[in-house]
Amino acid sequence: MARTASLSGFPEWLPEERLVELHVLDTLRRVFELHGFSSIETRAVETVGQLLRKGEIDKEVYGLSRLQDDDGATATNAESAASHKGDPHALALHFDLTVPFARYVVENAGYLAFPFRRYQIQKVWRGERPQEGRAREFTQADIDIVGDGELPFRYDVEIALVIAEALSALPIPDFLLRINNRKLAEGFYNGIGLTDTAGVLRSIDKLEKIGPARVAELLKSELGATEEQAQSALKLASIRTQDTTFVAQVRDLGVSNGLLEEGLTELEQVIAAAVQRAPGKVVADLSIARGLDYYTGTVVETVLVGHEQLGSICSGGRYDALASKGNRKFPGVGLSIGVTRLVSRILSQDLARATRSVPTAVLVALNSDDSWGAAQDVAAELRSRGISTEVAAKAEKFGKQIKFADRRGIPFVWFTDDDGKHQVKDIRSGEQVDADPATWAPAAEDLHVRVLKA
Amino acid sequence: MARTASLSGFPEWLPEERLVELHVLDTLRRVFELHGFSSIETRAVETVGQLLRKGEIDKEVYGLSRLQDDDGATATNAESAASHKGDPHALALHFDLTVPFARYVVENAGYLAFPFRRYQIQKVWRGERPQEGRAREFTQADIDIVGDGELPFRYDVEIALVIAEALSALPIPDFLLRINNRKLAEGFYNGIGLTDTAGVLRSIDKLEKIGPARVAELLKSELGATEEQAQSALKLASIRTQDTTFVAQVRDLGVSNGLLEEGLTELEQVIAAAVQRAPGKVVADLSIARGLDYYTGTVVETVLVGHEQLGSICSGGRYDALASKGNRKFPGVGLSIGVTRLVSRILSQDLARATRSVPTAVLVALNSDDSWGAAQDVAAELRSRGISTEVAAKAEKFGKQIKFADRRGIPFVWFTDDDGKHQVKDIRSGEQVDADPATWAPAAEDLHVRVLKA
Secondary structure, eight states: OOOOOSSTTOOOOOHHHHHHHHHHHHHHHHHHHHTTOEEOOOOSEEEHHHHTTTSOOSSOOEEEEESBOTTSSBOOHHHHHHTTTTOTTSEEEOSOSHHHHHHHHHHHGGGOOSSEEEEEEEEEEOOOOOBTTBOSEEEEEEEEEEOSSOOOTHHHHHHHHHHHHHHHTSSOOOEEEEEEEHHHHHHHHHHTTOOOHHHHHHHHTTHHHHHHHHHHHHHHHHHOOOHHHHHHHHHHHTOEESSTTHHHHHHHTTOOOHHHHHHHHHHHHHHHHHHHHSTTSEEEETTOOOSSTTOOSEEEEEEETTOGGGOOSEEEEEEEEEEEETTEEEEEEEEEEEHHHHHHHHHHTTOEEESSSSSOOEEEOOSSGGGHHHHHHHHHHHHHTTOOEEEOSSOOOHHHHHHHHHHHTOOEEEEEOTTOOEEEEETTTOOEEEOOTTTOOOOHHHHSOOEEEO | OOOOOSSTTOOOOOHHHHHHHHHHHHHHHHHHHHTTOEEOOOOSEEEHHHHTTTSOOSSOOEEEEESBOTTSSBOOHHHHHHTTTTOTTSEEEOSOSHHHHHHHHHHHGGGOOSSEEEEEEEEEEOOOOOBTTBOSEEEEEEEEEEOSSOOOTHHHHHHHHHHHHHHHTSSOOOEEEEEEEHHHHHHHHHHTTOOOHHHHHHHHTTHHHHHHHHHHHHHHHHHOOOHHHHHHHHHHHTOEESSTTHHHHHHTTTOOOHHHHHHHHHHHHHHHHHHHHSTTSEEEETTOOOSSTTOOSEEEEEEETTOGGGOOSEEEEEEEEEEEETTEEEEEEEEEEEHHHHHHHHHHTTOEEESSSSSOOEEEOOSSGGGHHHHHHHHHHHHHTTOOEEEOSSOOOHHHHHHHHHHHTOOEEEEEOTTOOEEEEETTTOOEEEOOTTTOOOOHHHHSOOEEEO
């Protein structure tokens, strides 16, 4: 792709690129619905209070204010600024789909059947500095399952399998879900005497960026860990197995803690099911921490094999306390696919491509300017059988009309002569045959645009 | 619908309501693609300069500013305000899809094949006072055809027919496209000596709100029209025919003007084609003005019959000068469907409904907690044949599992006994039959959720 976005961080696709994105979105929707996930959308805006509810956020948020006030006059500086700042009712664009979903569940709890499973495919906005794989506006595709009061752990297993199936259906390279469990990590840290487990997780989260030596420094300088504690935490984070042998490796570290045991059992269940049902797609990776605070058990990040520097293309986990209404708690588990990140990579590296650039299969040529009505009749007949068809607007020379189809990427041109005899030409092969608008159809592979892996 | 949006003007649907919206969106997409329209999306934000390019706009725009600056500190009042005001590079949310589309065409002209036909289904935002049929965030579905230098008039006819076909495919009451032509109106006003044609159009646009007497007053007081001129303009606006007889009615008014003749011929073509191809769906209505300034020929508004007070559900027209790049002009014609307005009405008046509330057709019940793996095998087999299937998470009593399915709206429950014998129960009828996961399928009408007119 030679083109760059006219506004940095706000990618826009050409029509043939959009076909690739549509294919990705349609595929995800199909898999999610096959697994019984309902579609919902939430509004693009939340109140600032809602977005900040979980305390400090590490996302850059876009605040909203109206350029004109209710009387049509332009807002004063003071008003404009006030609408963003202290006021928790001020509006801002959502930066993910999890926080809005939690609010939606609480607001609509009386109308939902729990465990409630939904998918949500929408744009989100983050005012961060744009870079490769990081846009300011991008599409996420989330699935979550939320319970009322409790949510069986089995859903953690299921949701990982659904995502593995969904990603497998996309025209992308091999991927690997890297899964860890917060209980396991926090229990372990507690077991070795490091009580600021959130702090340890934040340091461990930097492992890939700054390396083990500097993480050890951080643990010692910022969290008061001893050299032994730091090395122990790093040893845990170095464990990575494609099967359930990580359990023995953790036990070999000789730390004993109830929460650790709980986490080990949970992660073991996820990995055991994945070995069977998504072989080669999942790994227990005890370095995975996830920055955000609301995760309480399973945590997941996903890499594209050979494209690791792109960052995680699918992340999420278990959150037991994100949503609540009085005493009523709504624990959930969910994963979020970075659609724009994936599609950008597919396009920039030409990993997949649409078989043609337009939905149209047939252009009905005009014999004379008066034949437009008859041409529309032919087109209507083809469309009634699901064949995408356009009609030429002007009775130019046939050569010109064929060239027009070629330029638009339309594979077939339809001709009707003055005697009402129909013929259709495959402009790729040049083959031209008699055809009946009531029965002719293109070959199955030409009926719709398809997106094929390169 | 008893529920109200938790944020006024920002509607959100329950899962079963979203199914109705999805059906509307899918139907529109199908019809648009059958007619060869390509999907595109533009970013949600434009620069303020771009949005204001056409001079004063009558839409309330939401400006954006980042809550934190690049260093993570909160922006000062001055910065926050500056980002909205004089600066034409400041960002704001788009208020329609036409202005962003015009920008997209100009930016990507080198990559598009003209005439370029696209559909675009996205949210737009307007900070207006919310009221029935008017939200602050809503979805529009637009189709446009844009030419390079010139665009044959025939596309005006085509686009009206495509929209009539698309609306006919929706689960909505009868609708009526009310079509006029700016050339006709402006030529007429010029012909009777009223030269501020934009001013006359603005007054005529108020006809339905304030009535002919007050419009006549406006024409006289604000535009200096004589009583005769005002009555003449009102007579034109009163013409409304289902066929091409409006031409004779206009000629009877005895005004002669070249632009008027051009407009008459154009509108005649649209109506003549519609009489044949969309009978009863289109009317020549010479009172239609459209507020926005960029229309130059055909103008369209659409009412739902019996729901006229809802306002136009589909509007647009011909614009010859919206987009240009140096000397290169990109004339276009397009129509925009107010999806949220339509869906709100369908839901609030129960005009259509989903056959069930979830995509799921089958719940695979658990015999014992150990049978989860075997149940997943059954589910995978059903899904491989396109049957949406969930697996129970806990081996509760069968009665409880059936109740769970019932509560979620899932019509079938699958049982596998300890000997591996399969049965499936239609929980609506209670009928339970032997079934093979490799071959069983629900009746065609139960395979997918359908949305039916009430």
